Amino acid sequence: MVDFNYTTEQPLAVDVAPITDSVVPTAATAYKRGDLLVIAASTNVATHSDAGTGAQADWHVICLADVTAEQATAKIAAGVEMPVYVAGKFDVAEVKLNGVALTASQKLAARAYANRSTKITLSVVK
Secondary structure (H helix, E strand, C coil): CCCCECCCCCCCECCCCCEEEEEECCCCCCECCCEEEEECCCCCEEEECCCCCHHHCCCCEEECCEECHHHHHHHHHHCCCEEEEEEEEEEHHHCEECCEECCHHHHHHHHHHHHHHCEEEEECCC
16 A cells, blocks of 8 residues: 655644644545645545635645545545644645645635634745
């Protein structure tokens, strides 16, 4: 079985120790460290945020590690979940939508949504 690809990079967190949890990946779906993810209320399954902009932001957590599509499928078969950040302070420049860095307007929307609806703070770090 292939493990998740943890890196030795600096954590996405920029302040207090982040809080992590785990969620069920979607089969045959790749995730990148920093992806904004939506968690299904009844199944704890993670999907990529597709709204990400404006008032329609929909994400709940931030992906903690790169996960290939093959790893996601293998982990589901083994009953293993993938790690995510559920709370903490993070650099908004490090979060992504399906592996792609956020635009300036997406960063503003993600920060506004985080402030209203999550235990995650997305900060501008320079």
